[in-house]
Amino acid sequence: MPKRKAFATVAWTLLWLLAIDFAANVLFAYPRDPRNTQPNAVALYFDYGRSMEGRLRRATRADPAAAAPITQAGWYEPLVATRRPPKPDGVEVTIYGMSHAMRLADALQTESDRYSVRSVGAPGATMNWAYGAYLRDQDKGSSKVAILAVMSSTLPMIVSPAPMDWNTSFALPYTADRFVAGDGGIERLPPPYDSFREYVRTLDDPASWERANAWFARHDPYYDRFLVRETWLDNSTMFRLIRRALAQRRDRALRDGARDGAGFRPDSEAVRVANALIADFARTARANGQVPVIYAVDSMGYGDDLYRVIAGSLQREKVAYLSTHTVIDPQDPTAYLADSHFTDENDRLLARAMAQVIDRAMPSPPRAPRP
Amino acid sequence: MSPLDNVGRPGGADRGTQAGMLFNSLEFLVFLAVVYGLYRVLPFRGQNWMLLVASYVFYGWWDWRFLFLMILSTSVDFWTGLVLDRGHLARRQVLIPAAFLSAAAILLIGFDFSALLHWLAGKPVAGPLISSAMPQVLLGIPLFAAVAATGYHILVRLPADRRRLACMIVSIVVQLSILAVFKYFNFFIDSLVTALNASGIEATARHFDIVLPVGLSFYTFQSMSYAIDIYRREIKPTDRFFDFALFVAFFPQLVAGPIQRAHTLLPQMASPRVITFDDSMRGLFLIVFGLFKKVAIADGIAATANQAFAMPNATWGTIVAGTLAFAVQIYCDFSGYSDIARGVAKLFGVDLMVNFNQPYFAKSPREFWQRWHISLSTWLSDYLYKSLGGNRGTLAFTCRNLMLTMLLGGLWHGAAWNYVLWGFYHGTVLCAHRVLRERLGAARDTVVSGTAKILGFGLITLYGWLLFRATSLQQVLSFSHTLLTGEGGLTINTARPGLSAAIGVALLAVWELAQYRSGGEARFYRRLPAPVIGLAAALMVFLTLMGTSNEPAQFIYFQF
Numbered sequence: 007m008p009k010r011k012a013f014a015t016v017a018w019t020l021l022w023l024l025a026i027d028f029a030a031n032v033l034f035a036y037p038r039d040p041r042n043t044q045p046n047a048v049a050l051y052f053d054y055g056r057s058m059e060g061r062l063r064r065a066t067r068a069d070p071a072a073a074a075p076i077t078q079a080g081w082y083e084p085l086v087a088t089r090r091p092p093k094p095d096g097v098e099v100t101i102y103g104m105s106h107a108m109r110l111a112d113a114l115q116t117e118s119d120r121y122s123v124r125s126v127g128a129p130g131a132t133m134n135w136a137y138g139a140y141l142r143d144q145d146k147g148s149s150k151v152a153i154l155a156v157m158s159s160t161l162p163m164i165v166s167p168a169p170m171d172w173n174t175s176f177a178l179p180y181t182a183d184r185f186v187a188g189d190g191g192i193e194r195l196p197p198p199y200d201s202f203r204e205y206v207r208t209l210d211d212p213a214s215w216e217r218a219n220a221w222f223a224r225h226d227p228y229y230d231r232f233l234v235r236e237t238w239l240d241n242s243t244m245f246r247l248i249r250r251a252l253a254q255r256r257d258r259a260l261r262d263g264a265r266d267g268a269g270f271r272p273d274s275e276a277v278r279v280a281n282a283l284i285a286d287f288a289r290t291a292r293a294n295g296q297v298p299v300i301y302a303v304d305s306m307g308y309g310d311d312l313y314r315v316i317a318g319s320l321q322r323e324k325v326a327y328l329s330t331h332t333v334i335d336p337q338d339p340t341a342y343l344a345d346s347h348f349t350d351e352n353d354r355l356l357a358r359a360m361a362q363v364i365d366r367a368m369p370s371p372p373r374a375p376r377p
Numbered sequence: 378m379s380p381l382d383n384v385g386r387p388g389g390a391d392r393g394t395q396a397g398m399l400f401n402s403l404e405f406l407v408f409l410a411v412v413y414g415l416y417r418v419l420p421f422r423g424q425n426w427m428l429l430v431a432s433y434v435f436y437g438w439w440d441w442r443f444l445f446l447m448i449l450s451t452s453v454d455f456w457t458g459l460v461l462d463r464g465h466l467a468r469r470q471v472l473i474p475a476a477f478l479s480a481a482a483i484l485l486i487g488f489d490f491s492a493l494l495h496w497l498a499g500k501p502v503a504g505p506l507i508s509s510a511m512p513q514v515l516l517g518i519p520l521f522a523a524v525a526a527t528g529y530h531i532l533v534r535l536p537a538d539r540r541r542l543a544c545m546i547v548s549i550v551v552q553l554s555i556l557a558v559f560k561y562f563n564f565f566i567d568s569l570v571t572a573l574n575a576s577g578i579e580a581t582a583r584h585f586d587i588v589l590p591v592g593l594s595f596y597t598f599q600s601m602s603y604a605i606d607i608y609r610r611e612i613k614p615t616d617r618f619f620d621f622a623l624f625v626a627f628f629p630q631l632v633a634g635p636i637q638r639a640h641t642l643l644p645q646m647a648s649p650r651v652i653t654f655d656d657s658m659r660g661l662f663l664i665v666f667g668l669f670k671k672v673a674i675a676d677g678i679a680a681t682a683n684q685a686f687a688m689p690n691a692t693w694g695t696i697v698a699g700t701l702a703f704a705v706q707i708y709c710d711f712s713g714y715s716d717i718a719r720g721v722a723k724l725f726g727v728d729l730m731v732n733f734n735q736p737y738f739a740k741s742p743r744e745f746w747q748r749w750h751i752s753l754s755t756w757l758s759d760y761l762y763k764s765l766g767g768n769r770g771t772l773a774f775t776c777r778n779l780m781l782t783m784l785l786g787g788l789w790h791g792a793a794w795n796y797v798l799w800g801f802y803h804g805t806v807l808c809a810h811r812v813l814r815e816r817l818g819a820a821r822d823t824v825v826s827g828t829a830k831i832l833g834f835g836l837i838t839l840y841g842w843l844l845f846r847a848t849s850l851q852q853v854l855s856f857s858h859t860l861l862t863g864e865g866g867l868t869i870n871t872a873r874p875g876l877s878a879a880i881g882v883a884l885l886a887v888w889e890l891a892q893y894r895s896g897g898e899a900r901f902y903r904r905l906p907a908p909v910i911g912l913a914a915a916l917m918v919f920l921t922l923m924g925t926s927n928e929p930a931q932f933i934y935f936q937f
Binding site: 007009011012014015016017018019020021022023025026027048051054055244247248250251254255337338339340 | 654684687871910911915918919923925
């Protein structure tokens with residue numbers, strides 16, 4: 007190819023790239039209205055790499071009614087509990103965790119004639135969030151059973167106090183407690199803000215936002231300033247694609263830090279924290295007069311990796327548990343919906359299995375004296 | 378361990394993968410920039426030294442220990458090549474490789490080389506620097522030297538013809554032994570035990586924890602062809618050990634080909650290379666094109682194939698969708714790798730052979746193998762099929778040779794029976810085609826008959842990919858049964874391809890059709906106006922960027 011034509015081709019390539027970048031921004035623009043929760047799938051695809059701060063600012067308004075609904079979810083203050091209709095002579099059970107746990111709550115309410123279910127959840131909630139919620143739950147005393155959910159695909163993120171640091175797909179502003187496992191048990195670090203109001207105030211004040219980011223940078227191994235903070239490059243589709251790729255690369259590296267070919271690494275911080283949380287939860291729940299139960303959700307493709315690293319703690323602390331791999335094959339894609347939840351039928355199966363687990367764990371009612 | 382469970386499980390989960398320097402990684406981009414920069418400022422000999430070191434670093438990124446294996450293979454073939462042709466070795470031809478090999482043994486096996494690098498960089502080292510194998514290494518070096526010296530004295534005393542033959546056999550035996558141990562040992566043991574158990578003799582398999590070194594099948598075949606070509610008097614051996622080492626280890630084609638022949642690559646290593654503007658532009662285009670195929674398409678469609686082949690009870694629709702996806706994935710993955718390898722080599726002024734020439738446009742099995750993995754099929758044809766007698770005999774004799782070649786070609790891909798079955802399947806198809814052509818003669822194609830042949834043979838190829846991708850013989854049987862009975866109908870349960878793959882496949886189809894219509898000329902696009910080429914390149918870059926969000930998978934052919 008003559009040099010002149012080669013240079014012209016390179017110039018045209020760059021021009022076309024700019025045109026495609028611009029066209030993608032215009033044709034697949036992400037809706038500006040935070041209340042619009044159904045963006046076009048392609049618009050969503052091209053927006054994934056936008057900085058977390060950029061996405062949060064777009065979704066957030068001081069007036070909760072004008073902000074994106076997702077910005078309201080998962081806050082510790084106030085802690086929102088969903089109480090389902092009580093059953094005659096029923097026993098109340100509270101489940102803390104992610105959407106999988108909330109689906110189990112619905113299924114358990116339907117499938118069991120004994121247990122009425124209360125739930126406290128957040129989208130994508132990790133076990134540290136769930137335990138933080140349990141500790142803050144003022145009404146937990148009304149439940150005889152407390153179920154804490156943990157999921158294999160988010161086990162490594164148990165060391166993160168902010169989903170915005172690790173969940174690069176969805177902008178979730180809520181925060182969680184950061185737990186640090188030590189020789190003497192666990193240390194709890196509350197996040198810099200834990201309510202929607204405080205979050206909005208922090209986001210709107212540059213100094214507070216900078217301080218909060220500095221706190222996350224110090225305490226969250228998932229925090230990456232390049233992925234979180236907003237820059238003018240957010241306006242380029244191509245740059246967003248590159249950032250998305252780098253985010254995924256970073257996520258893989260962090261996930262691999264907790265899991266290798268043999269499963270989760272027992273010496274990783276995530277596994278140590280998970281085991282410490284199970285032990286602490288078991289003791290605290292019992293001290294509160296409750297039966298502690300662990301709901302271990304096996305994500306597709308993870309086998310029984312999760313159970314294998316927490317089995318020791320479950321047995322040592324004599325905690326009742328339901329590990330989903332005992333009911334559903336975690337290698338069977340048809341057992342799951344496209345959004346990673348179990349199918350409705352499988353949730354019902356799990357609910358029945360959970361009811362049996364609680365039956366066995368509940369202290370037997372006092373026997374009537376013989377005549 | 379089956380290779381299917383190993384390194385390159387197509388698009389596989391992140392379990393059990395070796396961390397290497399993939400062409401589509403940030404590490405490789407930096408590595409290439411540094412190597413290219415150094416290359417442009419160094420004189421010819423310096424370029425060769427630097428490329429050799431870079432190639433070893435590139436390979437060592439997977440596992441430093443396996444580098445020793447390559448240096449052993451290189452040294453043995455360098456010596457046998459010279460003794461074969463000249464009947465003797467000059468002192469420096471003995472001492473330089475011997476010193477190099479000994480140093481490699483001590484550094485790479487005797488020490489924990491990764492720990493050693495950490496220690497040299499001042500980083501904390503967890504384990505001991507000296508490995509437990511150091512005593513064996515120190516004992517092995519003089520032992521190897523004694524065996525080699527004895528062998529040498531026996532060989533040089535033989536008459537020329539017998540010496541030539543013996544040297545070639547030594548080379549083949551050494552290379553095949555390395556392959557047999559590292560690639561096939563557990564497979565053969567398992568198969569033997571299964572056969573014994575089936576015949577009523579109780580036996581249990583003792584497994585060795587052998588990891589398949591990446592690219593082993595590629596560089597051993599490349600080395601082997603060197604000795605065979607010298608034996609056939611098609612080339613002269615090189616005097617320069619490090620030129621030969623660079624021929625074996627040249628990083629762009631080291632781990633997944635194309636398998637180069639000494640008569641094309643070695644002269645390019647032995648004399649100064651010229652980098653033309655045209656070559657550089659072509660090289661850059663090949664890199665962009667290869668990354669587009671790999672990142673945008675192959676990685677984007679991997680989940681579709683993987684999920685389909687992971688299902689215990691897949692429907693008819695799922696099996697068809699999964700197999701189609703795998704056909705696209707393996708083509709884009711492997712040809713993409715070859716394109717990048719050729720493109721990178723061109724940046725250094727080195728020409729590598731074309732490895733793929735629009736294989737899915739093949740109208741017959743014979744044509745398919747002239748278009749698919751050309752460097753392997755020509756290797757097998759030149760060194761196996763023709764050595765067996767080729768088509769110089771009856772039809773039955775030709776078919777026997779075709780079948781043996783394809784069976785071994787299948788086995789080359791991996792130590793598992795489904796690869797052997799895949800080879801047998803293609804051997805049968807080749808033989809059937811041969812017989813039909815003998816009986817019916819070669820018909821002249823019209824557009825309609827040509828298209829029908831492409832589509833018809835496409836179906837045959839697709840079923841071959843099902844055999845290739847299946848995870849067990851049981852799955853082959855169950856999937857074949859479903860295909861015949863139509864169980865589950867058109868319901869498709871597997872993952873949808875990524876957006877980059879969906880658009881990328883359409884763009885690639887247009888591109889390949891345009892190339893096919895222009896007579897198959899790979900550089901057909903140069904005749905197009907600059908804005909059109911620019912648009913195609915921009916789309917490829919954009920789709921590649923979209924594909925970077927896909928879960929990156931190892932290149933499939935790394936496992937072979």
